[in-house]
Amino acid sequence: MTIEPLADNYIDHRGIYLLSHSVGLPLNSSEQAAAAGFWQPWRGANNDIWTHWLGCIDAYRDQLATLLNGEKGSFCPQTSLSSAVAKIVDSLSLDKNKNTILLSEEDFPSIAFALQKAAGGGYRLKFIPADADTADINAWDQQMTADVGMVLVTHVQSNNGRQLPVRQITELSCRKGILSMIDIAQSVAILPIDLQTWFADFVLGSCVKWVGGGPGAAFMWVNPDIIDQCQPCHVGWFSHANPFEFDIHHFDYAADALRFWGGTPSVYPYVLAAHSLGFINNIGVNNIRGYNIKLADKIIQQVSPAELQSPMEPELRSGTLILHFGARQQALLNRLQQQQVHFDTRTKGLRLSPHLCNSSQQIEALISLF
Template identity: 55%
Template sequence: MIANRFVDQQGIYLLSHSVGLPLKSSLAGAYNAFWQPWLGADEQIWNHWLEQIERFRDQLGLLLNSDSCNFCPQTTISSAVNKIIFSLSARSDKNIILMSEEDFPSVAYALQQACRLDYQVRYIPAGLDLNDMSIWDEYLTDDVALVLITQVQSNNGVQLPVDAITEIAAHRSIRSIVDIAQAIGILPIDIQTGSADFIVGSCVKWLSGGPGAAFLWVSPDIIEQCHPQNVGWFSHEDPFEFDIHNFRYAKDALRFWGGTPSVYPFCVASSSLEFVNSFGVAVLREHNVQLCQQIIDNLDQDELMSPVIADQRSGTLIVHFGKKHQQITNSLRGEGIQFDSRSKGIRLSPHIYNTEDQISTLVQHIENSR
């Protein structure tokens, strides 16, 4: 049974949109990849560790269908976004950064720092249907330099038409950043089908890879136009050259890396990526859709805040129980159901380690609490 490959749940765990449960094998895998070379205490320690970074990049390339050289490890998505901003040359006729009020605040905070470069931030108001391409046609104006597109919005579970939006942006010479944090590992993603300039993501959610293993993908079409300011010896074309008078950007996405890198989080995440790649995201998604439908079928019509159509939503259901919301959510917590809450309702995210029996228990608790 697939669920047995993950650590045991405390109650019924439906928080994969926040922190995915780790594989039981992750601890031993990280020990072999990180601790074993260190305990070997020889001059090859860094060579061993850097092999693990390449393993991480290779697995990302396999998962998202892109050459591994286009990926750069990052500690957080926000730091990656900040590096992007300060790597691009500003244009006086294009000084707007566009994002939605439904985007994740941490990324917005990073983008707001572009005001130091005389950019202005413009927001698409919350409440507008971002699956309506006429909205993007209206807001992607000639003065926009950069647009943030969040593939899956965490507040409402809405999935956006990323490929169509990035195509418009590219046609209008607008740089695009796509945030796939809530999508990677549960929605099939093929980088080759879109026109994004940058993609940022992390492994802590559906990939079950833990915090600290984020990444930045840079289109090979624009890499030579990117000149990051936050650099270090691992941003260098040859990090072990050690010529203090001769900094040269790495030819690939690693120019966005920086100083001495963190290694351990990427050892953990690589094991999870290998599991997802061997199992297949399409299979994970099919299982998720089935369990989500099982929940939807037992909700009242006005309780689902997420889209009803599976292709328009993520792996997460946002549910609000109206006047009985507090009563029902308190009851669910008392029964050991693990979830969290946002302004629009509670978030429920069935993953491959959840079963039909668990969802049946969930919906029975909901019914008993009405």
Template identity: 45%
Template structure:
């Protein structure tokens, strides 16, 4: 309960950490068991292993667009971004700046700093600027921007950035675009071919519930031939089973970014998860998410709600800051077994398809009753 306030409704075990780690789907267990059984009883497991990775790539294409050949498995986003940065043609002349935001996930910023060794100069859009509004980008779209990193959803602000418009505008500017969909894949509709970014990177550990280790990158076929990764291995080779140490030729698709001997289990789990959400439909998932967000928003003072309200600008995550009673709200949610976390801008709560309307309605009623009894203490 909210500290010092007796309430009649007490929600319990409500998982709202989908922005961090999504829950696994039932079919993932069956998929991984099949892999282990095959490995144990068959002489040669590689054919099924590679088939599993191909299945992962196909599911990504079905879910977010493009063709399977344009998708490449990656260990995580940091590795994917590193490979991309060191593959892009070096900046030349005065067009040498890499643009990103101080509200981007820190791991991405750590990687971006390594690009300084390639001749890039980093330019940061200041923290706190509302980049869900396209107008706030205009001052930063300059001729010297060679590359821009765009977070489709900012993890700490709950803001959805106008990726389609940004990709078009930066393309007109002659700027490479890399889009991070880690916080949006599985909760927002994504069409990589519609965006026409140069590259898209993401992870399955969050809304997709695909577990850790199943990262990915999408490479625009128009830029594939020009982007030559330095971090390669035998699976980056056009013929991995040629076994000629004196001959290497990049694959002609996104798998040139694959590298050495691949892992298999993460992609097996993730492929099962993506297939599950494909059957549900991301439009239905998003509509359900917006309905649950509205229930939460209507249960608390307007000033508590930090993330955008407009569906075109909000992500799947509610960012809430309760002002003077913030610590009381944190303690109360924890006591009620609500799974959430806290970052710089406030609490993060992310309702998913797996959360029922009744479950969130109970939580909303519980919060609403607490706010009413706290009275003026709940306001700034």
């Protein structure tokens, strides 16, 4: 598939946009899709508003099921990963002998904050140190001690641009009777993910980054094998097996992941995200990743190994390159900013995320500034 002309599908913008790890760009057609899915049913001002809107949320779940190879019923819309984490933790009954949640110093802080608060309910957190090699399964094996009841695995840690071996880690946690929660915020729509090949219990993601679907459309996937163990506390009528039963004295959990849903949902974010997900699914994540590697390789060829902070090998690296130019760093950052290259920086260096919205010519223009 020829990916190059696809950049024209993204909104016209100034400069070279390399921030898809933060906010992915919308498509030219996104506003029109939002008008059709959200505004038109509302403007129709009849009994069918919710039928249309719920149809859009259904389409969102269908697109996620295609993207990640799961059943639609295992996906529940969420507003953010952090709130999904909190709901998951308080839905599980605690085994006093396995009340440690294992995570890593390199995980995204928001998720750790949510876990810390949930830990108030009797869990304790244990962090894998920042200098441990979390790509090495032995680091996980050593830390998965008998007291660990749950593990958080961040597929792509945003500060170091590397992939973790989720299949291996979840296979190990499964063997040790430890529940697993996988954060795919930085990998969804850029790394191929097949949920059927993982041994995960919960998977959390959102559409604001590589999907280009805007903020507010997050999701959780719950393994159908454990759904009956989950008794969420934060519920509403959309968590009910029959939301329209309207018996105030009777609550029955939805049989699938929708038990985690809650009260009246928002709609607009899911309309937008479903549209962008459809675009991603049409192209296919394998093709998108191939294009990302091609553009990233062009950049890698122009920097020294010492300047590349993220892994060199495509199978270890994420969609994001992290570069540090040592003594030249500040001058280079200034030059990139002056030339309207859009990027951000973290302690390890500047983060550049080549995606469908970028052309090869843009990457060549970027390189000429190094």
